[in-house]
Amino acid sequence: MQSAMKLTILGSSSALPTSGRYPSAHVLNAHERLFLIDCGEGTQMQMRKTRLRFTKINHIFISHLHGDHVFGLYGLLSTFSLMGRTNPIHLYAPENYDKMLRSHLSDFDIKLSFDIDFVPLSGKDPVKILDDKYLTVTSFPLQHRIPSYGFLFREKRSDKNIIGEYIDKYKIPQVRIPAIKKGEDFITADGSLIKNEDLTIPPREPLSYSYCSDTKYFKRLASFVKGVSLLYHEATFDGSKEDLAQITGHSTTYDAARTAHDAGAGALIIGHFSARYKDISPLVDEARTIFPKTYPAIDGRTYEVGNTNDP
């Protein structure tokens, strides 16, 4: 069975892209709807290469206003417009971006064929910014040189599964089934009480994905992403560059692994690698000394959320 949540990484570089690593952009596929998280330069070309469908994107999340997380947005919005899009885009970004974006589009005489529904990010605590049929999305503050936000995508718990053969056996009318799936007991025609737990199988555990970039290490972050199935956490630097990480507001491999460990994450993907690293396997090895289920972000690769052994 396919995972109900898949993550495609379009860019794993930090500010300076390399020939194999584009700037930051992730696409989360949750129940066949695509959520774009950050939009570095080249995002639309990377989407073409990975055959992600533009029309399936309705929500775009921008973590912070540094160019390597945003400069692909103008081209992507123009492309949406040229393709004749009419559905609105829900854009979640730091609060001052609304005005900046509109002024830039107007400078370039770009009249979009669709509306942008802007949701400003702010606050010192987690805030629920999206709540729909399948999932909730929460934003939370990171610690970077400028205001920066992480995102937690959490599936809603599905209904219980009713055991098929009992429908006949106890003569359960169709009309009662939704309530039983929600947890109700059932009383048969002859007055026997059948407990819900005997009629149903519990649903699988909801999946969750969190995106944490850019940020330096801080203890409280682990509490924001407690129990997440898959954590993406930036690791711009190797473990020896703690001072540089502090100064630039970034994390080392150890910082990312510590947060994954403290949060009890199912698996960790590290990325946002500095261009100085040609080979990133030593970074993964470092993180694994603290958190063994660490994997590297690789451009164009798709990861199964919930699979903790090489997702």
Place this chain on the structure above:
Amino acid sequence: MQSAMKLTILGSSSALPTSGRYPSAHVLNAHERLFLIDCGEGTQMQMRKTRLRFTKINHIFISHLHGDHVFGLYGLLSTFSLMGRTNPIHLYAPENYDKMLRSHLSDFDIKLSFDIDFVPLSGKDPVKILDDKYLTVTSFPLQHRIPSYGFLFREKRSDKNIIGEYIDKYKIPQVRIPAIKKGEDFITADGSLIKNEDLTIPPREPLSYSYCSDTKYFKRLASFVKGVSLLYHEATFDGSKEDLAQITGHSTTYDAARTAHDAGAGALIIGHFSARYKDISPLVDEARTIFPKTYPAIDGRTYEVGNTNDP
């Protein structure tokens, strides 16, 4: 011998990029100095892939202010800055772009490590915008929906080559050689006049390259690029879409070929292809019915200016 002028095409798409075609950007290598012409999204990544050296770029030319010709510039300038560049960038663009660029960089809190020397493009006639040791660059107006400019890069004629054995034979002092290379005759110690044409070999014909995008067809354009060695001319549409070309301010294959023919160009490269064309060879075939030495723009390919047979 390597050509003194080589053109690398980084992007051959029109506004909607495809998986194999990036938005417009050309790099002209003239005597090992790189001139960047237009800077669509992804230019810096394409430069990495084609191994063009960032430090060799000192001049950037922007034809017009549509996103598919500009949106790679923010990322490229940021990258220059992160690499510690100190040499100024000479930026030639439509006159209102200076203010737009500065305001956008300031929105993103980008403080460049180098100066931008802005040269505004304007006017209804050709204007010489650069004149250095090796070449001149002229801008000229195109006809598009917004102000748009073409560029002509023309090598200066080299000095004549003095025939080595005559230096000994006529006992020509070193100090006289530069003047002879410029065309002066020589009088020997015994008073004989040696005509310059007997002492020297003429230099090769200067090479030239012109970039024409975006534009619809107009008769006068051929006069702006008269006798150019290599003409790049957009051909967004096939020959059957003349009406669409007119409405959108673009050219068909026939328009591009007609201008190349009327200008007496050495060779023509067509590009800026609409995303509707998966296979561009029919477009090349169409143009060749009017101008046989037509070749397609292909992302990542380098062309020799002056070679008219498959450059």
